[in-house]
Amino acid sequence: MDYTGLIIVAVRCVIMLVFLLSFIPVxxxxxxxxxxxxxxxxxxxxxxxxxxxxxxxxxxxxxxxKLLFKEDVTPRNVFRPFYKIAPAITMTVALVTxxxxxxxxxxxxxxxxxxxxxxxxxxxxxYLFAVSSLGVYGIMLAGWSANNxxxxxxxxxxxAQMISYEIAMGLAAxxxxxxFGTAQLDDMVRAQGAxxxxxxxxxxxxxxxxxxxxxxxxxxxxxxxxxxxxxxxxLVAGYHIEYSAFxxxxxxxxxxxxxxxxxxxxxxLFFGGYQVPFLPTExxxxxxxxxxxxxxxxxxxxxxGLGVFAFTRYRPGKYGDNRDREPLVVxxxxxxxxxxxxxxxxLPGVIPGIPGYEHRTVATLLAAALQIGTFAGKxxxxxxxxxxxxxxxxxxxxxxxxxxxxxxxxxxxIFNLVLAGVWVLASxx
Amino acid sequence: MFEQILFYxxxxxxxxxxxxxxxxxxxxACAISLIVTLGALAGVFVLQDAHFVxxxxxxxxxxxxxxxxxxxxxxxxLGPEDLDKEGRFTRLKGVGVLFAMAGAALxxxxxxxxxAAMARIGPGYGGLEQISGKLFTEYIIPFEAxxxxxxxxxxxxxxxxxxxx
Numbered sequence: 045m046d047y048t049g050l051i052i053v054a055v056r057c058v059i060m061l062v063f064l065l066s067f068i069p070v071x072x073x074x075x076x077x078x079x080x081x082x083x084x085x086x087x088x089x090x091x092x093x094x095x096x097x098x099x100x101x102x103x104x105x106x107x108x109x110k111l112l113f114k115e116d117v118t119p120r121n122v123f124r125p126f127y128k129i130a131p132a133i134t135m136t137v138a139l140v141t142x143x144x145x146x147x148x149x150x151x152x153x154x155x156x157x158x159x160x161x162x163x164x165x166x167x168x169x170x171y172l173f174a175v176s177s178l179g180v181y182g183i184m185l186a187g188w189s190a191n192n193x194x195x196x197x198x199x200x201x202x203x204a205q206m207i208s209y210e211i212a213m214g215l216a217a218x219x220x221x222x223x224f225g226t227a228q229l230d231d232m233v234r235a236q237g238a239x240x241x242x243x244x245x246x247x248x249x250x251x252x253x254x255x256x257x258x259x260x261x262x263x264x265x266x267x268x269x270x271x272x273x274x275x276x277x278x279l280v281a282g283y284h285i286e287y288s289a290f291x292x293x294x295x296x297x298x299x300x301x302x303x304x305x306x307x308x309x310x311x312x313l314f315f316g317g318y319q320v321p322f323l324p325t326e327x328x329x330x331x332x333x334x335x336x337x338x339x340x341x342x343x344x345x346x347x348x349g350l351g352v353f354a355f356t357r358y359r360p361g362k363y364g365d366n367r368d369r370e371p372l373v374v375x376x377x378x379x380x381x382x383x384x385x386x387x388x389x390x391l392p393g394v395i396p397g398i399p400g401y402e403h404r405t406v407a408t409l410l411a412a413a414l415q416i417g418t419f420a421g422k423x424x425x426x427x428x429x430x431x432x433x434x435x436x437x438x439x440x441x442x443x444x445x446x447x448x449x450x451x452x453x454x455x456x457x458i459f460n461l462v463l464a465g466v467w468v469l470a471s472x473x
Numbered sequence: 474m475f476e477q478i479l480f481y482x483x484x485x486x487x488x489x490x491x492x493x494x495x496x497x498x499x500x501x502a503c504a505i506s507l508i509v510t511l512g513a514l515a516g517v518f519v520l521q522d523a524h525f526v527x528x529x530x531x532x533x534x535x536x537x538x539x540x541x542x543x544x545x546x547x548x549x550x551l552g553p554e555d556l557d558k559e560g561r562f563t564r565l566k567g568v569g570v571l572f573a574m575a576g577a578a579l580x581x582x583x584x585x586x587x588x589a590a591m592a593r594i595g596p597g598y599g600g601l602e603q604i605s606g607k608l609f610t611e612y613i614i615p616f617e618a619x620x621x622x623x624x625x626x627x628x629x630x631x632x633x634x635x636x637x638x
Contacts (some may be wrong), residue, residue, distance in 0.1 A: 053523070123501075125502070126501070126502075126505070129569075165524065166600045166601055167524050167525055167528045167601050168524070170528045170601070171528050172530060173536075174529075174532035174535075176533040177536025177540070178531065178536055181505075181508070184540070184543055184544075184547070185501075188501065200544070200548070203540060207540060243511050352592070445485075
């Protein structure tokens with residue numbers, strides 16, 4: 045039994061889950077504060093822990109606690125099996141889609157090269173489409189089993205919308221197949237390279253495919269302007285009307301996970317995935333000690349500076365309660381992080397027992413950490429784009445939505461495929 | 474050994490959900506059981522090294538065709554009362570089961586020993602590259618013929634739908 049292999053797979057699963065799920069509270073905060081910012085109002089800033097408010101970062105914790113402790117009402121005439129299983133399907137599909145997305149380049153651990161995606165399927169991108177087409181069932185079953193006309197309408201609308209825009213997504217990704225010559229996402233990211241001029245979006249078919257994939261992602265995740273299924277002004281809450289407490293929380297979280305997964309795919313296909321701009325993996329691995337000191341030392345300096353700045357903003361007596369201590373809390377937090385960063389940057393190799401950055405395992409781990417950080421940053425940018433568009437654009441009417449998917453995106457997608465074929469032929473001479 | 478456990482798991486799930494498709498009471502439960510059967514079959518395909526077919530099975534059959542089925546059942550609002558009453562056509566059902574068992578026996582008898590065929594094909598035959606290589610070189614004419622067939626189906630569906638508008 046290959047125990048090391050099993051442990052490695054388990055660790056990869058845990059890393060992927062932690063990566064995905066840790067975006068959720070931040071996204072909830074960003075959505076509500078961002079919505080407030082766009083609408084020229086503060087957004088939630090009252091939730092606090094012992095008087096410390098942290099600009100509304102406590103609000104997601106309050107939301108989750110509320111949803112967990114709410115009464116779980118199951119209406120009388122629902123179809124029990126599907127009613128219970130629909131949120132689980134939606135959440136599972138959302139999480140499982142991320143399995144083929146590479147979080148970082150290959151890491152050298154325990155004497156073997158390990159890839160940082162959970163599974164290295166040879167059908168790569170096709171697996172992605174297969175799983176996301178299963179996501180339709182979660183919504184359909186939720187809408188139907190709730191025994192409610194509004195839910196049924198929402199469910200049917202959503203499934204029709206999702207199927208229509210899956211085609212646009214498939215055609216856009218097919219273009220990236222052609223341009224990079226591989227279906228596996230980690231090969232695609234490696235082919236894009238660290239130089240931003242090699243990224244998927246830089247070619248003409250790539251740019252068209254990017255716009256198509258972006259629009260299709262908005263439709264697939266049921267986000268405005270395509271959120272007719274949960275049209276809050278028309279269908280009350282659409283397909284998740286009859287859900288309360290934790291099942292609703294699952295739908296709620298699944299929407300954010302879907303957003304993160306869609307952003308992850310956009311970044312992987314079009315913006316170089318985990319590649320740090322201008323720093324390919326071999327460069328990082330070769331110059332690991334220097335890069336570690338520069339990056340972590342620089343981070344430590346910046347964090348320490350911010351911490352000291354936070355301390356200088358302490359004004360006793362401004363509010364008269366524990367909110368005065370907030371700058372102190374933030375300052376202490378930042379200083380602790382600064383010390384941690386300095387430790388990570390300078391200690392390996394100096395303390396006996398921790399191998400230094402010349403050691404191949406530690407160097408590849410450093411590269412992986414930097415790449416995961418870059419990936420998270422790019423995903424953050426795109427999820428901010430999702431949130432931004434949600435609070436800017438009005439909702440599409442249903443026939444406009446269908447017309448966009450079938451009569452505009454579909455022909456553009458096919459034309460783009462032909463264009464990509466010609467492009468590949470021309471550039472390979 | 475691990476593969477055997479996986480195979481038995483997928484096979485049992487497939488058989489149970491297939492029986493539920495035929496014998497179930499609620500039409501949507503039957504449709505969902507069919508989806509579970511297709512998923513279990515995809516698992517069996519993966520165990521046989523046919524990754525591409527497994528993925529396409531989930532993508533096309535379970536992900537698109539079954540969505541259509543479930544859609545129609547939901548739109549027509551079919552419930553348990555719309556299925557046939559119990560106890561009809563018992564003799565025909567019995568003959569059907571006999572035919573199914575005979576067919577299964579025939580398949581097992583013919584394909585129980587496939588090692589000769591496997592030796593001819595070689596490893597890695599089910600991957601994306603291998604299948605697409607064969608599909609676009611040796612079998613290009615059947616491939617294009619199938620696309621024409623699908624287009625004929627689409628045109629026919631549009632003609633029939635437009636007639637009723």
